[in-house]
Amino acid sequence: MPDIAYDVLTVEAVPDYIRSRPALAARIEQITDVREVGDGNLNLVFVVSGKDGTSAPAGLVLKQSLPYVRADPSWPMAPERNHAEARALRVHGSLAADLVPALYDADPDRFVLAVEDLSDHRVWRAALVDGERHDEAAAALGRYVARTAFGTSAFGLASEPQKRLLAATVNPALCQITELLLFTAPYTPGAPGHDPVARGTDLAAAITAYVTDPDVVTAIGAAKWAFMTRAEALIHGDLHTGSVMVRPATAKAEESTRAFDSEFAFYGPVGFDLGVLWANLLLAAARSAALGDTDNLRWRLAQPAAAWNAFTETFRALWPGRVAPATFTEGVLEGFLDQVRRDALAAAAAEAARRVVGPYPVADLETLPRPERAQAGRAVLAACRYLLLDPGAARAPVETLFDRVGDRL
Template sequence: MADAVLTVDEVPRYIAGRAVLRELVDPGTLTVSEIGDGNLNLVFVCADGAGGSLVLKQALPYVRLVGPDWPMTEERATREAAALRAHSALSDNVCRLIDFDPERYVLALEDLSDHEVFRTRLNAEGPHEGVAERLGEYVADVAFGTSFLALGEEEFRLRAAAAANPELCAITEDLIFTEPYLGAQRNSVRPAVEPVLAGLQADSDWVEAAMAMKHRFLTAGESLIHGDLHTGSVFVRGSGTQLSVKTFDAEFACYGPVGFDLGMMWANMFFAGARAAALGRQARAEGLYRTVESSWDTFAARMWQLWPRRRSPEKYPDSFLSGWLRVILQDGFGFAGCEAARRTIGLAKVSDLESLDDDAYTAAATAMLQLGRALLVDRMTMTFDRLLHPHLSGASAAL
């Protein structure tokens, strides 16, 4: 694979060799910039003299964040391409796949350079209204459209088997569900938060709850989930009626519990809120926290809107969806608690916290760990009133 790794100099020749790409951009006038700042892949923005552009993303045979010492299958690119195709067929809120090269594991994607990463916008205190709600709708479209309700049972099982993603799921299982709770060399927090972490790791209820969520992730293959739906995996542009929201980086996609995508997104909105609160922007923080409930409302409403399209209504009465939504909500709370811990303690932290000075970091990190515990341990009885209104419960006191 080393001799097949793309470079800035080679990208024009590569594009010239693929008909579908050279029809979109002119290799002779191409400007190429490497922007791969993620954890796993090479990413190049390619723009020609006439204004045509696209993005190339190549899977490396290792985790880029760590290097060759952490080998990783390039087949993740094949799974990402399949997930993008499936999700794009169901939602407009997905980065469009233009081409996939299965020999060199290169995805050609629409250029979203006119967008910005949602986390970057949030850290800069930019507008957030409508984004989480749009993501709630996206999760619902994908959840229903890739479930047995829409596909039928036999097709559902075939697709679930084809979407198996064991290597990437193993990363999720280690980093989100194991290491923060049981300890690992990759864990770290700043000194002032170490006593909080030590107390949590000695808390058997917290650890037990995390293991229960790991079991859910391993065994509940409900739909083709994104698998890594945080604010760094979402592009945004504009606001209000001009708002554009596009999810990307779906290489962790697998058949899993629907609440996982919601929980990842919710925890990252809480991180944005905890950052705002630590910086004294309380009104902004409260607005960010409220997006968790409003995104759920959008998700649930969309699921009910899609419900009449189910393949076998005689098999699945309305009470089935009511019960499934209760389970998804409980899962969402629990998975949000896991993400709150992972992004504070484990590998691949978030700039929402890490860019803060020590005092603000301590306040925000402590709040996220305490909130994460409440979300995990109390997930079966948690409500949005308890979560978002401290006078009703201690669950959100840290916020």
Template sequence: MSQYRTFTATDAVEYARQFGGLSDPASLVDAQEIGDGNLNLVFKIFDNAGQSRIIVKQALPYVRCVGESWPLTLDRARLEAETLQVHGSFCPQHTVKILHYDTDLAVMVMEDLSDHAIWRGELVKGSYFSQASRQLGEYLAQTLFHTSDFFQHPHAKKADVIRFTNPELCEMTEDLFFNDPYQVHERNAYPPELEEFVATLRDDAELKIAVAGLKHRFLSQAEALLHGDIHSGSIFVTQDSLKAIDAEFGFYGPIGFDVGTALGNLLINYCALPGLLAAREAADGREQRLTDVREVWQAFAGRFLALAAEKTRDQALAYPGYGEAFLQKVLQDTIGFCGTELIRRTVGISQVADIKKIDHQPMREECLRHAISLGKTLILAAPHVQDIDALIARIRQNG
């Protein structure tokens, strides 16, 4: 901590010159701070021709939107860099490349993705990327299978669980996903007009027991090295490429949490589209989001089973039929965690552009109601949904 200092743009340029791996480091001359998140400084580094070449990211020792009253560990920079390096070793085509990181300064240098766009922003505009959902499913399958007990040696897995222990950021997830939305809390950020509707979450014993079960699984099931926050804002896309970034919440947890978080953000967009696009475009977009949900799951499950058949090292886990049985449990976890993502993004502090970009206040409130209602439905239905078709049917039934 004694060596830590908060970077300026000048610092970021100099650091990129040292550690960006460029053949012409002196060509780097300028930096622009582009971070719009709550936890970090992010600099885009430009050369003397005005071209963006490198990204420098530094963790801040507090939550940016709250201030120094909410301190955070700087070790998350190491956790992020090492999570992305591990994920990149198994799925390089869909993971941002880490060029360098420094534990003391909590800084990493990574490839520039200026030729990509943030997926959330494109979804808000109604843009469609035909390969993105299947590529996301591939990323999830490769990273989660290869860091699970199906593939890892038990000794290596247990050592990695310790290496990737991430208590402070996990505590943030535990609060924001499983605690805050189901109680009166100063961090909650829904419109006051929804108070009576949101209060039904706090008063629903069946729902709160189901959420408690999901939190318990999050706390106790170290199944694989998760990204930990794999939403549409932490994914960059082009028409033929997808790259995951921002893995500072990485830790060993339940596989369904990553898959559910990914699907939850697609469904937030599904709920928000009537407020973002004209009626016909919104209807078409909602059908596409349901197709995306189906494709993410099918790509994930299909690849996971193929990898399990080819690469499972544990004799018991390799027994015919176990992979399918395991994925049935993962599907139910996925649906439950998907529901908590919908609720925490609408009731809690971590609001997203899909909702915030809706200009018409009554429509925004209606989209929020839909997302909250769908989240509750999925949490309660999770143990009873047997396949992806049944999940899509439940979503349609909710409105």
């Protein structure tokens, strides 16, 4: 394992660490349990439970970045991604506090942040794989994208503070990962991880046909250019269903949806967040189709429009508060929303296809039996081709778009 210039947390070291951080010591007086739960690819995550000064239950989560990828220590990765996540949580928390985990502490020297314990939530992807329906989640995420996008864009912020925030949140290392994994490697035969045969011989031909189609490659290249240049707002940057926690309403608590793991946040195209979300709902729908679960299939195909409608409603509701209303006319708003929709289409295709091509497949497809998995993979690629290239898709309302996607599953 590479040498690390700062102390790495362990289950044993967490209690002393918490006592050394005043913001955390004040929150949790008596620690009863520490668990390492990181199931992600990148970082260490500890859930800490105990009691506060009044003996009431208390908890928090610590997330530490290492100078390499947790799942692959031979892949170096700057730990400053932890700073990016802390910045995004601070900004997004000020705009959409109920839709992200609360940030309790950020320790820049050891690349640790402390956030609200969401152990009473589930990761949405896992809930989807189990066939659960969380009816409010998609709309909540649409509101999250709208509030954070408007509030960090030049519509919602005056020019100078907007540019200062943009400059303070550049995130080159993580942007480069997205550029590679979504927009480059899948279309580069011989790139690391580009191995259609490894995805199964019953899927390999469909993958090769898709990733070598010149029209697909050009459309993906255009989406990559948009990702690299359209600095519209401080977006989440990795809003797949594994970056969302959901909790249904109970007698004790309200329904809750939270976007977490925002270490990829940067000033990018707002449509990218919506598109990544749509892609993962499409993957979940492909799972239902493969399993013959028509009720869940219908529900899942309706969720992208639920997210989109909540996004546009919320964005329109914020619009009267824009900076410089004289020049930012209704026509500018409509042009922006249309651009977001088109960016979302292309981002959705890029994200869904890369999960089929590999090398970072998702549980939605991987846990299917072999023949169904290949069938679902081929169906997803057909849907991606439609989203990316069909002239009808570029104009269709989002509801219609995902009806047409459903025809291909």
